[in-house]
Amino acid sequence: MEEKVKNITTDEQQEYVINMGPQHPSTHGVLRLVVSLKGEIVKSVQPHIGYIHRGIEKMCESITYPQIIHLTDRMDYLSAHINNEAVCLTVEKALEVEIPDRIKVIRTIMSELTRIQSHQLWWASFGMDLGGLTCFFYGLRDREKILDIFEETCGSRMIVSYNCPGGLMYDIHPNFQKRVKEFIKYFRKILPEYDQLLSGNVIFHERSKGIGKLTLEDAVSYGITGPSGRASGFSCDVRKHEPYSAYDKIKFKEILFTEGDTYHRYIARIDEMWESMNIIEQLIDNIPEGPYAVKMKPVIKLPEGEYYQRVETARGELGVFIISDGNKSPYRVKFRSPNFVNLSVLNHIAKGFKIADLVAIGGSLDLVIPDIDR
Amino acid sequence: MLFDIVDVNSSPSLSDPWWKVFYDFSSLTHKIDSSLHNAMSQFWTTIAEMLIIGVLILLFYALIGLFLVYAERKVCAFMQNRLGPNRVGPFGIFQTIADLFKLLFKELIPIKNADSFLFNLAPFIVIIASFMAIAAIPFAKGLHAIDLNIGVLYVIAVSAMGVIGVLLAGWSSNNKYSLIGAMRSGAQIVSYELSVGLSIITIVILAGSMQLSEIVEAQRTGWFIFKGHIPAFIAFIVFLVSSTAETNRGPFDLAEAESELTAGYHTEYSGIKFAFFFLAEYINMFIVASIAATVFLGGWMPFNVGHWDGFNHVMDFVPPFVWYIGKTFFVIFIMMWFKWTFPRLRIDQLLTLEWKYLLPINLVNVLIMAFLVLMGWHF
């Protein structure tokens, strides 16, 4: 009897283990978090992943380089175009192909549009995580405009598959420039509304300020990149540090904060949308003339060696590491996906906060599950 | 008997214009009562009246529930820049009826290891609580089922009873999300009960009565929200916030916080049992909105302004029931507006809001109001 009473009062007995996911409204995908609670307080979060592991890295070993590109779409489906670009850049780097400026500029514009639409969806779902359902519809409404631009030029809305080694699949649509300009004009008017609805809100401030703090040291050690890392002061923007495509020709600023809490991860993304619009505005009127693709050999074979290319997706640094043995398919491909690394910090920063904060923190890290599982 | 509320003060007098007499339901109910008496004995009259009232209440209850669900879906859709239900019937007005039938024909799943007695008892409690609360609400002059002399207190007490149903539902489900949801709703009710009570006290001071019909009658010369100016307005805002919290709605829906607890206390309820919780939520919203309308916005009293006689006549021409419903739906609209704009609070912030903001404000507000009444500074 006495032992029984003792058992109940020990801390282990008080722990309340709850599965959040794989079928849960707040994990955007099939992520399973095993959460130990004490009361409402999170004691530890164990992510269990792999529910949609498709073995993309293994699949890449048996297909050709142009075919890899359409697989990368499916990793981080919100940054599909940027993922494509990463593989193309790696292949082009390995083959030492000179890419004309037109392609570079179009790729950059498309990347930034991709970034904006990804952040719009993130904003929408983050608002929903905090319980503001209206955000979801506003975010998706505006995202639709970018997707229309994509559809007109690339033929599909989200999984664009617009890149190919040596350039682009097709030239941009004649309406492209006009539509993008229209969108920028529209979105510059709409974005302050996002602030009024969510970011200026006192409830939102209470929910996000000081929640899930990540110090700079931890951010570097955990390798948290993207807006989440930059909110902690980690200068990790690949566009600045290792410029690719047309990023070396344009002026933009890297959004950096030092606080590293949920609120600043949020603000970093909102500011990035403004910055992306600036980038697009610099480029959209001066797309140089030229071919939209460089003639490549019908069968692309990379020379033997190791190639690494980093790009900045909407969520952080994507690395493509290709080991080639000279065949038409790679020997080993490794995708250093930003979400996989960002997920690893969840336990560290969510500990000690409440279960509602866990949802907010998870939302502010902006996880895309297929990119974690690959 | 049942229809024999005769209030000397409020009975129609000859000085009133004809439409006021016409809109007075007490004469109608008297007529029904007397004709029934003539037709049959005392006992059967009672039975017949019971049946009439029961059926009327049920109809009203179901109609209000269905309409509110539809209204919420339309309001939220328009706020979210979309169309909302638009397929079933014109503008989708039959959508909720279709949903009701769908829910009626769904399987009721008994959960393994759940406390089945409490599990089945919970929907009864939430529905009965809302039924009993609706009994004391004055819809129009004379259209008033029970006119308790402690009406305000009674409505607050009974509408708070529904939370017991929520607690039972969460506890008995044998589900961890439900349990957390139930605990949260317990903490919530423990706090927000106070604010509702205190903000009503502010008005009771002004009215000098707790009887709802008398409170309405006292607003013949002006609604309390105008009569008591600033303190009454503050009390109205506090009442809105805390009653939203009490009905588990809007930014305070922590008990069913869908992004954290999937569906909170009613995670395990399926089919029509779920529909009862859903219905009770809307009816509770209706109840608190009608209390707000009755206590602060003058119930079924028309909107009159000082000496604008023409304007006042036009306003008087609108039936009192329409005034009452209009005011209630105005309050409901504001509550929906809250829900579809704000992100959800966290549990500790919810309590902070109550104990550090609403309660002190309320205490001071009651004193200011008492002082105003003492000095006769109200209108």
Next chain:
Amino acid sequence: MSNEWLILFFLVGAIFVGLILIFSGIVAPKSINPQKFEPYECGIPTEGVTWLQFNVGYYLFAILFLVFDVETVLVFPWAVVMKEVGMAAFVEIVIFFFILGLGLLYAWKKHALIWE
């Protein structure tokens, strides 16, 4: 109508729920699948017991609630007669609220109003 008639509303509510439940029980389909009766936890079997001792930090709130709710009940009759009694009632309630306010302030300063 007298107050005892409240029972009518109680009965109408109970009958309403009961009849609909019975009706639904008759018309609703039934299918047996052992997994369907498991409590929902995102598709994963529940770990451990659900009815555990559960630490919610509202014990103090419950006590505070008791104090203040009793106070509300006391204030209601005062509010009704406030107009008639006049100044004396006002002075009394100021003292009453002052003491209560001190209590709240004490709880505030002692960090009792923080949910753990």
Next chain:
Amino acid sequence: MRSIIDYLKEIILGVWSLLKGMKVTGSYFFRPGTIITQKYPNNRKDLVMFDRFKGEVVMPHNEKNEHKCTGCGICEINCPNGSIEIISKSILTEDGKKKRAIDKHIYRLSMCTFCALCVKTCPSNALAFSQEFEHAVFNRALLIKTLNKPGSQLMKGVE
């Protein structure tokens, strides 16, 4: 005193920020004209997709029931999912030579990821994307399509 002023300021600013949010939703509520929702099955007739829209792979035939596919199999090689299968036959040309020609161009819509590699790499531009976007069928077997129409011929002049 200072703390009381701060306290009141906090309340007023907080309520103000909430009102600003309510302004946004409220303004949309009273402007139903901004709604852009499409009533999908009702507007089917005037729903026009963009001309580059990747609906499904088709093989355009001209009015004489001729297509351009030579059966070279490049699309089959390039398809990353193996959704294209080419069954070829050998036919006798007019001058009596044996020649490889297409018998069946089998396209499995259920496996297609719309990467457009087949359309792009086809040397004779025999494939194209249609605007069809309603792919749902009741039988999975209907998703396996034969792209060349029965009795169709290779267009003259296409090698």
Next chain:
Amino acid sequence: MDKIQLGEFIKSINPDLEIKEGKQYIEVSIPPSKLYILAKELREKEETQFDFLFCLSGVDYGQDLGVVYHLRSTKFDHVVVLKTRTTDRDHPQLDSVADIWKTADFHEREVFDLLGIKFTNHPDLRRLFLDSSWGFPLRKDYVDDINIVTK
């Protein structure tokens, strides 16, 4: 420091290292036994400060199993690639660097999951994506008759 200086500096830490100047980054091949010490030195030395492990990939080289570490310094913005390989295919073991760079925790679990390389001193070495009934799919000799369709 540019690439050549960096190579020379690393050579000065440990003269027996095999340092190759790759196309992009400087590549250091290192036997498993010395990996942990070098990693710690690279992380802590004032001149290098490789504080950001941005990629950790396991590679099956056919005969050997190896791990490639991509390190970057946030202060100097220079990159070094460490390569280590072990010939033991049945019980491959390497030292974990999870206490130097916390990001290695998940990366090493992934490598363990997909290639079967055990990391000693890892805080929580469990399979990440797959359950224990699977083999190690990224190995070249992995056979799965059901799920892998070869044409």
